[in-house]
Amino acid sequence: MRKMLAAVSRVLSGVAQKPASRVLVASRNFANDATFEIKKCDLHRLEEGPPVTTVLTREDGLKYYRMMQTVRRMELKADQLYKQKIIRGFCHLCDGQLLLLLMQEACCVGLEAGINPTDHLITAYRAHGFTFTRGLSVREILAELTGRRGGCAKGKGGSMHMYAKNFYGGNGIVGAQVPLGAGIALACKYNGKDEVCLTLYGDGAANQGQIFEAYNMAALWKLPCIFICENNRYGMGTSVERAAASTDYYKRGDFIPGLRVDGMDILCVREATRFAAAYCRSGKGPILMELQTYRYHGHSMSDPGVSYRTREEIQEVRSKSDPIMLLKDRMVNSNLASVEELKEIDVEVRKEIEDAAQFATADPEPPLEELGYHIYSSDPPFEVRGANQWIKFKSIS
Amino acid sequence: MGPPLRPNQCRSRLGAPPSLPAVCGRVARNPGLQVGMAAFAATAGRLLGLRAAGTEGRLLRLRGAGLQWALLQPASATGDAAQRRQVAHFTFQPDPEPQEYGQTQKMNLFQAITSALDNSLAKDPTAGKDRVFNTPLCEQGIVGFGIGIAVTGATAIAEIQFADYIFPAFDQIVNEAAKYRYRSGDLFNCGSLTIRAPWGCVGHGALYHSQSPEAFFAHCPGIKVVVPRSPFQAKGLLLSCIEDKNPCIFFEPKILYRAAVEQVPVEPYHIPLSQAEVIQEGSDVTLVAWGTQVHVMREVASMAQEKLGVSCEVIDLKTILPWDMDTVCKSVIKTGRLLISHEAPLTGGFASEISSTVQEECFLNLEAPISRVCGYDTPFPHIFEPFYIPDKWKCYDALRKMINY
Numbered sequence: 001m002r003k004m005l006a007a008v009s010r011v012l013s014g015v016a017q018k019p020a021s022r023v024l025v026a027s028r029n030f031a032n033d034a035t036f037e038i039k040k041c042d043l044h045r046l047e048e049g050p051p052v053t054t055v056l057t058r059e060d061g062l063k064y065y066r067m068m069q070t071v072r073r074m075e076l077k078a079d080q081l082y083k084q085k086i087i088r089g090f091c092h093l094c095d096g097q098l099l100l101l102l103m104q105e106a107c108c109v110g111l112e113a114g115i116n117p118t119d120h121l122i123t124a125y126r127a128h129g130f131t132f133t134r135g136l137s138v139r140e141i142l143a144e145l146t147g148r149r150g151g152c153a154k155g156k157g158g159s160m161h162m163y164a165k166n167f168y169g170g171n172g173i174v175g176a177q178v179p180l181g182a183g184i185a186l187a188c189k190y191n192g193k194d195e196v197c198l199t200l201y202g203d204g205a206a207n208q209g210q211i212f213e214a215y216n217m218a219a220l221w222k223l224p225c226i227f228i229c230e231n232n233r234y235g236m237g238t239s240v241e242r243a244a245a246s247t248d249y250y251k252r253g254d255f256i257p258g259l260r261v262d263g264m265d266i267l268c269v270r271e272a273t274r275f276a277a278a279y280c281r282s283g284k285g286p287i288l289m290e291l292q293t294y295r296y297h298g299h300s301m302s303d304p305g306v307s308y309r310t311r312e313e314i315q316e317v318r319s320k321s322d323p324i325m326l327l328k329d330r331m332v333n334s335n336l337a338s339v340e341e342l343k344e345i346d347v348e349v350r351k352e353i354e355d356a357a358q359f360a361t362a363d364p365e366p367p368l369e370e371l372g373y374h375i376y377s378s379d380p381p382f383e384v385r386g387a388n389q390w391i392k393f394k395s396i397s
Numbered sequence: 398m399g400p401p402l403r404p405n406q407c408r409s410r411l412g413a414p415p416s417l418p419a420v421c422g423r424v425a426r427n428p429g430l431q432v433g434m435a436a437f438a439a440t441a442g443r444l445l446g447l448r449a450a451g452t453e454g455r456l457l458r459l460r461g462a463g464l465q466w467a468l469l470q471p472a473s474a475t476g477d478a479a480q481r482r483q484v485a486h487f488t489f490q491p492d493p494e495p496q497e498y499g500q501t502q503k504m505n506l507f508q509a510i511t512s513a514l515d516n517s518l519a520k521d522p523t524a525g526k527d528r529v530f531n532t533p534l535c536e537q538g539i540v541g542f543g544i545g546i547a548v549t550g551a552t553a554i555a556e557i558q559f560a561d562y563i564f565p566a567f568d569q570i571v572n573e574a575a576k577y578r579y580r581s582g583d584l585f586n587c588g589s590l591t592i593r594a595p596w597g598c599v600g601h602g603a604l605y606h607s608q609s610p611e612a613f614f615a616h617c618p619g620i621k622v623v624v625p626r627s628p629f630q631a632k633g634l635l636l637s638c639i640e641d642k643n644p645c646i647f648f649e650p651k652i653l654y655r656a657a658v659e660q661v662p663v664e665p666y667h668i669p670l671s672q673a674e675v676i677q678e679g680s681d682v683t684l685v686a687w688g689t690q691v692h693v694m695r696e697v698a699s700m701a702q703e704k705l706g707v708s709c710e711v712i713d714l715k716t717i718l719p720w721d722m723d724t725v726c727k728s729v730i731k732t733g734r735l736l737i738s739h740e741a742p743l744t745g746g747f748a749s750e751i752s753s754t755v756q757e758e759c760f761l762n763l764e765a766p767i768s769r770v771c772g773y774d775t776p777f778p779h780i781f782e783p784f785y786i787p788d789k790w791k792c793y794d795a796l797r798k799m800i801n802y
Contacts, residue, residue, distance in 0.1 A: 088601040147780030158603045158779040172605035173562065174534055207533035209565070235534055243533040371773065371781045384774050385743050391791070393773065 033057040034334035038268040042260035044251045044288075049259055050275035054267050058336045064113065064266055065331065066345050068105040068324050071129040073353045074138050075102050078128065078145055078159075079297075086361055087145045087159070101129040103296040106266040106323035107230055108133045111198060113266070114273025120188065122168040122181045123200035125160040126230075130200075134167035138353060142360035150359065155366040156374070175201060175208030178227070182214040185225035185286070196224040196280045198273075204235025206249050215253050215286070222285035226276045227253065229290045230263065236299040237308045250290035263291030264321040267330075294321065369394065485600065485652070486788040487692040491659040492629055492676075498662035507654045509628035509661045510593070513635040514554065516665035540566035540592060544574050544644075547587035552639060560594040560648055561608040574644040575619030588642035593635070596624065596648035597689055598740050598786055603779035606651075609688075609741040609772075611717045614646055615750060621645040621670060622717040626691040628659045633668030634715065641670060650688040673721035675728065679710035682734040682796060685725060685751060687714040690738050690787070697792045707800055717747055725751065726758045733764035734799050738787050743771040765802035768795045 033055050041049045081087045101108065108129035111121070123130050131141050136152050144151030145159055152162050153170075162170040168184065171177040181199025188195040201211065206229050218225045229249040233240055240247045250258035257279075261272040269291060276287045294317045298305025305314070331337045372384035372393030384393040494501055504512060518528065532539050536557055543555035557563045563570075570592070578586035598607040614622045621643050625631035631649060638645035676691070677698055684694040691713045698709035710728050714720055729735050735755055737748035748769040755767060770787040778785050 155780050156778065160603070160605070161779075172603075173564075204534040207535050207538075209535060209537055238531050238533075242531060365780055368781070368784055371778060371784060372775060375775055386773050391773075393775075 030058055030337060031335045034330075034336055036267055036330060036334075038265060038271060039262045041262075041268075041272055042250065044248075044253075044258040045255075046257045046259060050261075050268075050271040054271050056267060056330070056336065058331075060113070061327070061331045061336050062341075062345065064109050065324070065327055065337075065342060066349060067109045067112075067133060068266070068327065069346060069349045070138060070352065071105045071108060071132055072102060072324060073349050074132065074141065074356075075128060077353050077357050078142065081142070081146065081357065081360070088147075101126050101295075103318070103322065104230065104232065104263070104293045105129055106269055106327075107263050107291050107293055110263075110266040110269025111228070111273050113270040115196065115198065115277055118166065118193070119195050119277070120166045120168065120181075120184050120197040121200070122171070122177050122184060122197065124171055124174060124177055124202060124205060126202075127160065127162050127170045130167060131162040131164055131170070134164045136162070136164045138356040139359045142353075142356045143363050146360045146363075147365060148360060148363035149366050150363040154370065156370070175205040175210050177201065178205070178208075178211045179214045179217075181227075182218045182223055182225050182286075185218060185223035186221065188224050189221075194281055196226055196277050198226045198228055200228045200230055202235065203229060203231040203233065203240050203247075203249060204238070204243065206231075206252060207235075207244055215256055215288075218286040219253075219256050222283065224280035224283075225286040226273075226280055227256070227286060227288045229288070230293055231290050232293050232295040234295070234299070234308065237303065239308065248290075250288055253286075253288040256286050256288050258288035258290065260290045260292060263293030264323045264326065266323055266327055485656070486783070486786055487689055488696060489627070489653060489657045489692055490695050491657070492627060494660040495629060495662060498666045499664045501660040501662045503658060504628050504661040505653075505655050505659075506625075506628045506631055506649065506657045509632040509659075510635060510649060512661065512663070513632040513639075513665070516636065517552075517554070517639050536562055536565040537569055540569040540574070543590050543592065544569060544577070544587045547574075547590035547644070548577065548585055550589065552589040552591075554591045554593060554639065557592060557594040559606050559608075559651075560596040560610050561605045563592075563594055563610060566592075567613070570614070570620065570644070570646070571617045575617045577619075578643075579619060586642070587644050589639075590644040591635070591638045591641075591647060592645070593647045593649060595651035595654070597650045597652060598777070598782065599652045600782070602651075602777070603782075604776050607740075607777045607782070609648070609739065611648060611687075611739075612741055612745055612747045615718045615747050617718075619644070620718065622648070623670060623715065624648045624650070624688040624717060625715065626650070626688055626713050627653070627657050628661045630668060630713075630715065632661055633666050634670070636665050637667045637670050640667065645670075648688070652689055668715075671716045671719050671721055673715055673724040674713045675710060675724065676713055677709065677711040679708040679732065681707045681709065681732055682736060682799065683710045683712060683725070683728040683732045684792075684796075685712045685714055685735065685737045685748075686739065687717065688739075690740065693787070693789050693792060694738060696789045697796060700789065700793050701796055705797065705800060707796070709796075714751075720751070722754055722758070726755060729755055729759045730762045733762055734768075735763075736768040736770065736792065736796055736799060738770040738792055740772050740786055742774045743769060744774050746771050765799045768799050770795045 035053055035055050037053050040052050043049045078087060104126070112133035117135070121130060121134060128141055131152065132138065140150060140152040141162060143149070144153055144155060144157060144162055147155045147158060149155055152164065157170065160170055160172045168180065169177070178199050178201050181197050185197040188197055205211065215227070217223070231240065231249050235243050246252060250260040259272060259276070262268045272289055276289055279287050296314060296318060328342055331342070332339055372395040375384065375395050378395055381394050384395045386392055539555050539557065543553040546553040557566065574587050574590060578588070597609050611622050611624060614620060621638070621641060623634050623638055623645060625634045635647055638647050677695065679698070682701070684698060686694045691711070694711050698711050701707040701709050710732055712725060712728060735752070737751050739746055739748055741747070746769070748771055752767040752769060756763065770792045772787060773785055775785070
């Protein structure tokens, strides 16, 4: 009854915008878009920042929700597979465990929403979410984690070394990817195709010397590089107060303008990225973004994540700032989608992940011959010496 | 291209007789290290005292939570797939309980190291807790600071989280630490610096948690490089490194952190550096290794004795630089055959230095070419690790070919 009244009122109020198909399919009608207010960003050496309101269309909203949910489920599945010992190695998930990315989904989906597919991205080891948002399928990612042939790096890289088109990984050594990112930005400028490079690093890496070298060169040569510090408040086990003399990571670029963004709100991240990309594309040089986010689990699978912070803190952040929950609430409250619809997406995503996990477990491992491949670019193929003088592997690439 | 190989299939493929046991040992499941810290102990005559949230601190916290069992027991295999992957390529063989150093306690490798650090810090009871502290994530900075502290005369122990990450600090070590005494004509030195780093393959470390970079540092006169094989050795060698008046790099085999359990004396004691140890006497072949690989060689020696009736002399090199040429050469003169093994890649690995020196000194005593069983010339692989490492089958195979030369 209530639903019918709501439907009737909506029909009366918003008839003109609805496409005909929607009237046939849905008994409830949704708004096409909604305007949201987002948090203002702190600025460093900038007069204006990103806008404080943004428009989210229904289509985009559903897309972001699906992507975030996929990343979340994928990471949880990876966590599960790791505990079943099907995935081995040092695994860093986006939510913390396995170097997982849970709770940081807004970062990867939001960043992707703010740039073009032709732009470039490089990050550190918490890379599964970015690999997905940059275009690879969940199957390839999970197969790479389990070290199988179908994986994106043919099973040779594992968790920390995933690559895709315009996505340069996936780097294990902390901080080493930032000079690389600046180099990619140099190439962008040189090629003149109006592309930017997003170079991500964490709050722990922000204290590495090579990052400051990259800042200096990027600013000197006005490279279109967006340095992004994903500040999840802990560098493995060390809280930012104990590691950094200045925890205002967005100011650490000193002569590079910076902004501090709420990394748990995908719309905030998207607007800030659009702003930063526009800044770089206009030739003004590099810019620094600090995404304030949080990781739910520990640093990696060997870290329970509670020895350096309290469970209450984790619970609090989880209940108040979960990015998927925030987006869901927003969409439902402004009638961009219904709870049932989002649940349907959840179910679809779950199925997709299950299929991918099945593939990842069943796919065969790369053949032993490939052990020597891709060391050098070789022409003709040369031989790799093995564990003793009678073992040799061919190296082809 | 046949079906993909699993580790136990691989062993039979490389020629091991099927009657030999396929299971070589179960390792404590060590998915990763403790939350790492860089610990500095500065003793400038003003030692500062206790330990902050170091590895031991974490151990205490976990012990309180009743999880001590998880630290010292090997994890049980939960299924066939898990079992296959979990079987280590070696079995740790503890030395007999040492009698001459007083009361001993059962310790694993990281506890032995913590004990060594405790002993070292306790030397100055007036100093306080803040001697041990975390640093931000900067290896170059960590080692640079350590050198600076050591130059003023204080004792510095710097920890690099994994040996794979030591390369940002490579410049500081090679260009500053190693050359300080030489370039200042002995006016200054950073001898009271010790750098510790977890080292070597761990079963699932992939490219950046498994490297053995001792060969890079062996090329640098001025520093000492030490690799222990067991908790008892580790404590004694680490204390010697700390006392030693030269900058030392102490690589700790991370796979042994929990897997190696031994009786270790509680009181401090020193094991001399640059002295290799003959842990098993023999007459036909000399086997040289260091760190984890020593245990592999011990197994190879017993296999050789059993299957081929060959008596092997096993030597633990302990100190890579400066290395004990006399012990090794003396042994080769006796046996006439030498097999050297390490996990690091073959080309330019430390086995090449040993091989070259031995053939210079003992050419006429050699019955067969010197054999080196090492890792492949590839980056340390992720999924291919069981095939990459020089396990006992490869060593046994090489030994057999040497005997039949």
